Amino acid sequence: MAQHFWQYLSVRIIVGWLIVCILPAVVLFWGYIIADDILITQVNSIVASSLALMLSLIGLERLTQFPGQKSMVTVLPTLLSVGLIVGIVILVFRLPYSVYYLSASAVLALLFCFVSQVYLRAVTQATIGYVPIGRCQSLLDIEDVRWVELTPCFELANNQRLPFHAVVADLADKGLSAEWEQLLAQTALQGTPVYNVLQVRESLTGRLPIKHLYENNLGSLLPSQSYLLVKRLADIAFILISLPIVLPVALLTALAIKWEDRHSDSAVLFKQRRVGQGGKLFTMYKFRSMIATAEANGSQMATDADLRVTKFGCFIRKTRLDELPQFINVLKGEMSLIGPRPEQLDFVKQFNETIPFYRYRHIVKPGISGWAQVMHGYASDEDETKVKLEHDFFYIKNFSLTLDLLIVIKTIQTMVTGFGAR
Numbered sequence: 001m002a003q004h005f006w007q008y009l010s011v012r013i014i015v016g017w018l019i020v021c022i023l024p025a026v027v028l029f030w031g032y033i034i035a036d037d038i039l040i041t042q043v044n045s046i047v048a049s050s051l052a053l054m055l056s057l058i059g060l061e062r063l064t065q066f067p068g069q070k071s072m073v074t075v076l077p078t079l080l081s082v083g084l085i086v087g088i089v090i091l092v093f094r095l096p097y098s099v100y101y102l103s104a105s106a107v108l109a110l111l112f113c114f115v116s117q118v119y120l121r122a123v124t125q126a127t128i129g130y131v132p133i134g135r136c137q138s139l140l141d142i143e144d145v146r147w148v149e150l151t152p153c154f155e156l157a158n159n160q161r162l163p164f165h166a167v168v169a170d171l172a173d174k175g176l177s178a179e180w181e182q183l184l185a186q187t188a189l190q191g192t193p194v195y196n197v198l199q200v201r202e203s204l205t206g207r208l209p210i211k212h213l214y215e216n217n218l219g220s221l222l223p224s225q226s227y228l229l230v231k232r233l234a235d236i237a238f239i240l241i242s243l244p245i246v247l248p249v250a251l252l253t254a255l256a257i258k259w260e261d262r263h264s265d266s267a268v269l270f271k272q273r274r275v276g277q278g279g280k281l282f283t284m285y286k287f288r289s290m291i292a293t294a295e296a297n298g299s300q301m302a303t304d305a306d307l308r309v310t311k312f313g314c315f316i317r318k319t320r321l322d323e324l325p326q327f328i329n330v331l332k333g334e335m336s337l338i339g340p341r342p343e344q345l346d347f348v349k350q351f352n353e354t355i356p357f358y359r360y361r362h363i364v365k366p367g368i369s370g371w372a373q374v375m376h377g378y379a380s381d382e383d384e385t386k387v388k389l390e391h392d393f394f395y396i397k398n399f400s401l402t403l404d405l406l407i408v409i410k411t412i413q414t415m416v417t418g419f420g421a422r
């Protein structure tokens with residue numbers, strides 16, 4: 001199936017450049033253009049606007065490659081981040097610029113990117129043909145995809161692709177006959193990609209299920225050592241830069257917790273032993289959001305409308321303010337800002353026995369926020385933990401700066417909406 005022209009990044013960059021960069025330049029600088037007297041201020045402004053637009057569209061292209069990320073939520077943070085970077089460069093090098101032009105260009109860029117993403121989402125719904133054998137039936141519950149069931153006698157026109165973006169089959173199923181295999185081979189030769197069911201499920205759901213060694217390459221779960229170093233330096237830099245904002249918020253949160261329990265001697269901080277990278281234990285810090293006797297009967301998973309959560313505790317759990325003390329764990333090197341959530345030792349021992357390959361999630365440092373948190377939220381039982389584990393494996397396999405930036409954006413969205421809080 002041929003791609004819609006708007007799906008090509010180069011097309012969006014060219015159209016966007018004409019609308020966002022050239023149109024305001026023609027309107028505001030027309031007199032200078034006619035007189036052939038373009039100023040360096042105007043040149044700098046057009047170059048800065050062009051660079052910002054190109055980086056924004058490339059960033060949006062990268063971010064929306066991940067499952068479920070066609071949302072408009074990524075547009076504003078991406079534009080603000082790129083605009084901040086370009087603005088810093090202009091100020092550091094003291095380049096002259098036109099405030100009117102850059103303001104008009106910024107408004108047009110915001111409108112163009114929103115409209116572009118809406119239209120892109122409308123024209124990119126995938127049409128996938130599937131072989132109705134084995135685990136392919138389990139894919140039909142995935143939304144935003146048009147599924148077309150294939151039959152063994154479907155015909156392929158010579159040198160023409162099928163009217164699908166892709167064809168999916170359970171290549172490991174014993175029911176896949178030689179006739180099916182020949183048809184799939186011919187489909188691939190004529191230009192329509194053929195994928196295994198596990199690849200499609202991973203790319204559409206953001207989850208990487210691992211139940212058998214032969215189904216996935218566990219070597220892909222080894223994170224890049226160079227990016228681990230970059231990630232560590234970025235964690236420290238972010239915390240140090242954000243301290244002027246975080247410290248007052250943390251102080252007010254601590255005072256509010258103390259005031260709510262002013263008739264008791266309950267501690268403000270909640271400390272608990274958690275399992276970190278490589279299975280090592282460490283003490284994790286949080287602002288206390290539950291009553292002091294919440295775990296008097298042992299470790300328990302949080303549930304919806306948990307009666308152990310205090311009134312103010314409900315607020316800080318929804319806004320994730322209870323996680324602020326974990327900045328200490330990050331500075332100590334026990335955690336990262338982004339990664340799988342650290343789990344309690346009792347639960348880890350239980351899940352190691354009942355969930356295949358659970359211990360592989362400890363291959364990276366645990367994080368304050370992560371892919372599983374923003375995609376699924378808290379887990380209240382073992383079944384939900386299995387789903388979160390599949391999200392964790394997806395994160396580890398796709399361990400990258402782009403995915404971390406997307407998680408940061410979705411974390412901010414989570415703090416605003418309270419998604420997944422319990």
